[in-house]
Amino acid sequence: MQIHGQPRSMKLHERHRSLSQYSPRTDLAMEAHALAKQGGRSLTGVDESHEEFDGLNVTRVRVRTKVAERRLGKRKGMYVTLEIPGLRHRDPDLQERVTKVFADELHRLLDLPKDASVLVIGLGNEHITPDALGPMVVNKLFVTRHLFHYMPEVLGDGKGYRSISAVSPGVLGLTGIETSEIVRGIVERIKPDAVIAIDALASRSLTRVNATIQLSDTGIQPGAGVGNNRKALDKESLGIPVIAVGVPTVVDAATIANDAIELLMSQLREQVPGNAASALFDQLGTGEKWHLIREVLDPMGNNLVVTPKEVDDFMDDVAFVVAKGLNVALHPAMTMDDANLVTH
Template sequence: MEQRIGCKRWRRVPLKECHMSVTHRSPRTDLAMEAHELASRQGAVNGVEESREEHEGIVVTRVRVRTQAAQRRLGKRKGTYITLDVPGLRHRDLDLQERVTKVLADELKHLLDLPPSSTILVIGLGNEHVTADALGPMVVNKLFVTRHLFEYMPHVLGDGKGYRSIAAVSPGVLGLTGIETSEIVRGIVERVRPDAVIAVDALASRSLSRVNATIQLSDAGIQPGAGVGNNRRALDKESLGVPVIAIGVPTVVEAATIAGDAIELVLNQLREQVPGNAATALFDQLSSMEKWHLVKEVLEPIENNLVVTPKEVDDFMDNVAYIVAKGLNVALHPAMTFEDADLVTH
């Protein structure tokens, strides 16, 4: 929902006289845990359950959206959202990457909960020509696909036990294909008839600290392009007729969010060094949401929905695509060990 500053030219009006309208739009985020954090600042959110545990530097947060009211409050569909928060993921720590892969594979197995004979379709969403949006295609390129092997080269899989029939495709984006992603995927689903679909996509975060440091899994499906305000038709059980598991990694953040966080850091320094400063006193009258909208409106003439990504995104995308693909390979094929996965995840 949209929220606007009540005084468009606020620079000409005393800050205390600026008021917010009754409609709201929160800082853009695809992460359910962030949406829950933001909503909780306005009071407890009924119909949402959240739990947290830690595994050697990996914080696993589970957010369960139970009711329609909670769905509207958070802006997230009903379902379970599992977030792996791993600050060390930005660094090339091979031991940590291996631990993340194992946790990811375990969580995927629980979400899938399908027999070994199932057929799975993996969809790599995004634009392979834009690095920060290329996660889906990169993961698909590293998967061990087997659907064709069962028909044309069965000897490669031995007796086939312990291996699922896996198909994978990167449908591209509307601007390149002229076809809605949902139309392409629906056509493939009707032909292949998988038991489940797994959609992999790059996401947007509210917090710069979670960019390139978080992996989210969900059984609620996915809406391609939502993270950058380019909403396309959802891929979910209602639209495809089969369960849809979404895997995403936040690779971008809104410019207004970065600017707002920077301003807040400056204000905190002023509060410490110059207690009672008039400038900070004025800003303290505003809520965190009001401050964000103030920054958003100031940047509006130049920002134009600008999103940014860290400069090391190229190296990071290679690493995280490998982690996600390896986790998928292990989770999708019960007979595959992590040593096997090292050989087939290329």
Template sequence: MEYGGKFMYQIRTDLALETQEKMQEDHVDLKGVRFLEEKVDKNITVSTVVIETENGAKTMGKPKGTYITIEAGNMDEEDEDYHREISVQLAKIIRQLIQEKNEELSVLVVGLGNREVTPDALGPRVVDNLFITRHIVKEYGKYAFGEKNVNRISSIVPGVMAQTGMESLEIIHGIIDETKPDLVIVIDALAARSTKRLNRTIQVTDTGINPGSGVGNHRHGLNKKSLGIPVISIGIPTVVDAATIVNDTMFNLIAAMSQSKAFDMLGDSLKELNDGEKYELIRELLSPNLNAMFVTPKDIDESVKRLSYTISEGINIAFMGEGLPA
């Protein structure tokens, strides 16, 4: 990529916040992109990236829309009150992004991913913990809940193409045609640029999602254009590109070499490489065996289990907790 004559390498991340940070570091003029950061709690930060123009979308490499990120440094810890606080914050963001302001909504929740692969099992696990209501409302009416207005929640885990032979888009299209929901919420595992954001960050956006994009398996996008109704996507980064980790290590190595007289010459020669050249050098060194490798934390089993509850509780609160705002 080139911006203002300067070569930029494409960092592997699904987080708009990380892309925005990288652009700022490289002093790229982000016209048509707004950024807002709010400290909700001493351990919870909510950042909003709004891409307003086609030029801004081209610069960021992401569709126009709103990208809201919840960063919680202790999200990987077992603290029910803390996770409840994150769920409440997630519920507020979901309500904020809902375009349909009906008193009652029909919502289809889609859990993307492969249940058999732990880092990719976030979507299916979230669906397992949802409060599903559509069948009850259809059978007994909304008054079965003792409420005047009840949102109808349904869900599907479409699996992956290797299991079904079908694109997720094809499966979801068929369900939408049959059940006519007002809104689709898609949950998927993401890839991050920074290891510190693994299992500690939730991104919510109204732009939809491309299944498998985190690990380079680009499928048909799930968005308002392809599905015909609003789509909100929720994701947590569970993997990071191996080349990115080595790139960060190389950066630290160069910094350390600069402090050592014995490595002055080697450190200076590496320093002369720009970010893109360093990244390409690393990818060549990793090829062919490690080039496509993605890394996940060793406690990913417990993390996915815990985080799936956090997201499902946020969705449950958003639609069944206190009702939708007027």
């Protein structure tokens, strides 16, 4: 067998296509953990727990060691993932439950005094729908920093409300400025006690697109979801805690194609045992198959990703849920009814 005119062994050696390098793109820690454990491989330094609620599942992954950090490709810290399969069906009752769980999890990660100030950063390009989560959430937030300064009567005695400011810094291609530079300048000027960064992510499963929310205390790399990583926003770079909130909005096209071919070959093996096509396919290792498919889909090395055609509606719904959850979590005095009024 030859690939592009070169012997298979030579080509695979040149590209280092091995099982250990099988790494479908994912920003979800729970998916990275599952991939690391494939084939019965052991992995220490990671704790994972699961909790089920009515209509949603919560998975908590804590990366404890540098070795686990390298194996997973995820920084040390806590990752909380909410899986809500029904979130894309516009169920108001489910959205209400998700908002409460999300707000509780964020409150635990944030762990700030009631009078602490928070800066919310909406990362992404508002002109590209799957990458517009950050700006969409910021547009729906109840910001209060200016009210404390200019309209304190709106907040009554101010107790139970935090000073919240928010900004969508855009992307490097539109501003010519690194997002980290913009955020660092704002932080130095207004001196918040913490930063919450909102960004679109990538999953390895279409079922999790716009139906999953991940929170972490490790910071974030702007553009990670579309494979365009910039300088990280984290405690080391900003000097204050940085909570990352992300929703997967895209899936790597090579991962989808790989899963589809694996399913097809599995059916072929059952229905036509010993057929030449599946036998030939089985000669390739897991990493070899995935890299070969990726090469076919991305011959020029582009990052080809896929998003559902209903992405506009999905994004609006999930941005509302995230913004409402933020409003409830950031303002201790805010009830769910209050959040319904101010989340727009």
